[in-house]
Amino acid sequence: MRVGNLPGIRRLPIYLNLLRAMREEGVENASASALADMAGLVASVVRKDLEMTGASGTTGRGFCVGALIADIESFLGWDNPNDAFLVGAGNLGSALLGHRDLRSHGVNFIAAFDTDPAKIGQTIHGVEVLPVEKLVSLGQRMHVRMGLLCVPNEVAQETADRLVDGGITRIWSFAPNILKVPKGVTVQREDLSAGLAELLVKSMGLGT
């Protein structure tokens, strides 16, 4: 297993954003402590996170910005386009189809799927909405590996099953359900409710 430090993996995009901004400004070298300052973190944490990607810095000079960007992108697999399906072209699904961060991180939407006849045939942010019945055959034919799940809770499991049948091995789910998938399929669940819970309890803890 290559995975060890999930919090660190989740912090890598923070560094990547900072480094890309530095590159745009013509900055050539970056130290772990400079990155730590900007991100509000401790330098030792940043150093450990960056080590994970195989990047190597020089004492005194720090990291070469361009090389470090390449190392992080390669570690995350963001240097290769990730062909993806999206199922459920509602409010959230449509917003994701147009989200510039996803595109800049290599997510390449091949098609969207829905059951609503009013949506089928539409093009949302340049992506065509197809009937969900076509998902399995198209997934198998095009070897798409990533699927974003933006359907209501009630149909989340059956839609996940359909994605698996279509050969999807990476499901990014925005439904609150806990999905059951076969071995070899990875599910990443984005849970807005969890974020809200964390915000409210943290703020109550501060006593304001």
Added chain:
Amino acid sequence: MRVGNLPGIRRLPIYLNLLRAMREEGVENASASALADMAGLVASVVRKDLEMTGASGTTGRGFCVGALIADIESFLGWDNPNDAFLVGAGNLGSALLGHRDLRSHGVNFIAAFDTDPAKIGQTIHGVEVLPVEKLVSLGQRMHVRMGLLCVPNEVAQETADRLVDGGITRIWSFAPNILKVPKGVTVQREDLSAGLAELLVKSMGLGT
């Protein structure tokens, strides 16, 4: 500080969803191990998470479903409506205004704000879009405490400053930036890029 176990806090909405579904089906009692099975977790973890809320079960019978729902909601502050502003009524902001999970968890959108004249005056999912210049005075007048930040990176910090000036103490940010806020203000950052990073690295670790 009331906070100790953030992963546990983030799991509470999972239990809440399961318990609400049980209540709808007329189920009166729930054991930690039954909840654990449904959520794909270990019973001891569920038990510890639920203890945090002050809920108490009975050996053999488990928890009373209705009381446990009330305990979790009260712990999370979801039994009181949380008046909120949303800034940035773009794709993602509009989707959040219409997100049923937020409404069912007590988020009560008072107004949305934008700088785009084409959006100002519109009503999105029942919420009026106002010019962002009105945010500070309206926040102070209405004692709104929560603000959702859905603006582009470039203006995220200045918008956060504006929310703080308007009396907002809980900022839920969907911008990738690290925000600097005064003491007493809590920021919860939702980072899509972090989720994507986690998904890709986890799936590479599985070797598929």
